[in-house]
Amino acid sequence: MTEEQLHCIGCGAAIQSEDQAQPGYTPQAAIKKGLESGQLYCQRCFRLRHYNEVTDVNITDKDFLRLLDNIGNTDSLIVNVVDIFDFNGSLIPGLQRFVGDNPIILVGNKEDLLPKSLKRSKLQDWMRQEANKQGLYPEAVILTSAKKGFAIERLLRLIDKYRQGRDVQVVGVTNVGKSTLINRIIKQRIGIQNLITTSRFPGTTLDRIEIPFGDGKNMIDTPGIIHKGQMAHYLTGKALKLATPQKEIKPKVYQLNGEQTLFLGALARFDFISGPKGVTVYVDNNLMIHRTKMANADNFYTKHAGELLQPPNQEDMAAFPPLKRFEFTVSEKTDIVFAGLGWITVKPGAKVAAWAPENVDVVVRRAMI
Incomplete structure (x- = not known):
């Protein structure tokens, strides 16, 4: 079997030892060991499996x-x-x-x-x-x-x-x-x-x-x-860990007054404009939720995104897309869904605005719970 016929059993990439920037790169010594053991992984998969370290490759x-x-x-x-x-x-x-x-x-x-x-x-x-x-x-x-x-x-x-x-x-x-x-x-x-x-x-x-x-x-x-509508594509490993649920979600209830805002870290924003009090938030249990007045929300985000409001951290905020606003008035119990992050359930008659990174979907659906 020639080197060109070998494939990584972890990701499927063709094994090669010439270009570290291309998929399937594996040092010659590692190829030999992998063939002997029957467990041939490319260098990228080896590092990901053993050190949770991701190496970028040129694949579009x-x-x-x-x-x-x-x-x-x-x-x-x-x-x-x-x-x-x-x-x-x-x-x-x-x-x-x-x-x-x-x-x-x-x-x-x-x-x-x-x-x-x-x-x-x-x-x-x-x-x-x-x-x-x-x-x-x-x-x-x-x-x-x-x-x-x-x-x-x-x-x-x-x-x-x-x-x-x-x-x-x-x-x-x-x-x-x-x-x-x-x-x-x-x-x-x-x-x-x-x-x-x-x-x-x-x-x-x-x-x-x-x-x-x-x-x-x-x-x-x-x-x-x-x-590109997935939140995961705009987050680093640490931010993903904080934003992506790993355990059963525990709902959080907020009795919001009109003109109040919830920030979901710096990842998204929810404005409760008017309507019956009481919203329920379904996001990762460790994601920080901050409550403030809507009138001050723009300035608050500009000042605190990446610091008080995390994830992302300050270093990663430079590459994080700006938030885009979507407004909804609902006639039935409704979930406002932030793709990849979670959802907020609102009561009939609520008027709200949801903010998410550009290209990340915000959708409404009849409440699941």
Whole structure:
């Protein structure tokens, strides 16, 4: 086997030892050790797995999309993984043109982060409706937790039911837990743990990774599609840790008066303009929430973003996009959703404004709880 035929088992990149800035770079000595051990990882994956250190590589959004372009020409079952804490932010724009006529299973991952009071059946119905609006008509919708192992066997049964001897293409935008989910499946089926490189950082999988089913067909982990509407693309590792929920979210209730503001770190802003008192905030339990008067909010943000208001910290604020304002008046109990961050539930008759980084989605939906 030549060096050009070798691939990293963590991210799928072709192994090479010439250019450190390109995907798959691995020193010759490490290639030899990897072949001897049967665990060949590129240098980027090795550092990420052992030191949580991310090395940038020269791979563009177009490169990711090119790698997915041929899915519609295959005869495959498509498993589309989305983050149910960031459903709208993790839908793949234009997925239907990638999928073609192939059947789809829609997997809502990170179920363990949602409050127990949220009705799962209601969420699944909503997911199906939102998918239909995007032109996607999944054969099945299922909620899972790759991290906790919840409903993995149920997902495998669905895959067996609908793949009918075909390959399975696992697709999703970055940071939805796609590779973690595949690692869980591999562990439960063949007992190998943490084969594929995973992290909070977008773009960990760089090329397709094939896992044999044993019948001549494969489960294929495709690269995560870059979605600029995701909050994760504007945050460094430390900020991601503070903004991305790791445990079940504990709701926080605020009895806001009119013309009051909540800052969600420096990542987002919520203005309660008028309406019935009482809003409920669903974000990471460790994310700092600061309350102030709306009249002073602009100056407060300018003065304190990156210091009192974190994340991001002051150093990272220089590259953080300005906040864009969206105003809503609601007629029913409604969730104001900040893509990748969480949501705030308001009562009927509330007039509010939500601020998020440019390109990050703010959407409204009927309250889930």
